[in-house]
Amino acid sequence: MVLLNDFKGQLAIEYIFWLGLSFIVILSMVNMAMDSDELNMAITAARSGAIEGANMNSFAVFPEKSFSEYENHKERINFPSSIRILKIDAINCGFNNSYQKTKIQLIAHVSAPGIIQKTYKDSLGSRINYYMRRSISKVFRTENITNSFHNPAFSPKYVFTTADVRWV
Secondary structure, eight states, rough: OOOGGTTTHHHHHHHHHHHHHHHHHHHHHHHHHHHHHHHHHHHHHHHHHHHHHHHHHTTTTHHHHHHHHHHHGGGGGSSOOOOEEEEEEEEEEETTTTTTTTEEOOOOOOOEETOOOEEEEEEEOOOHHHHHHHHHHHHHTTTSSSTTTTTSSESEEEEEEOOOEEEE
């Protein structure tokens, strides 16, 4: 015969155990979601920046110094052209000891049928990469901890660099 008094407190201890375990699981899930959210924000900012850089060419808007160089050496680039951002890859390069953050390398895949010369593509690719990094710096308000080219761009947990644009 089992007396009910023998189980007093057993339910309360099990309840506290499960409640504590649930709390730990929820905290770890929230932490993972926040890391993922930061990376998604950065990639979205990079895509927005790449589109802005491509649009600058479509409007044929350039800084004065660049315009002078393009006018003398790369005339074709001064005329609007159609540039399409196909995708942006984010490659996790692991933890970077120099910055004490995880390094992410961004690679833009771009199509521009009207632009054939490599020198033009290099100039446009540099502009697209610059605007990608700049956009990330603006989103995370880290313009003050990078150089004037926003290279690299920073977020709280990541450092972002760009590789040469891949032309398709």
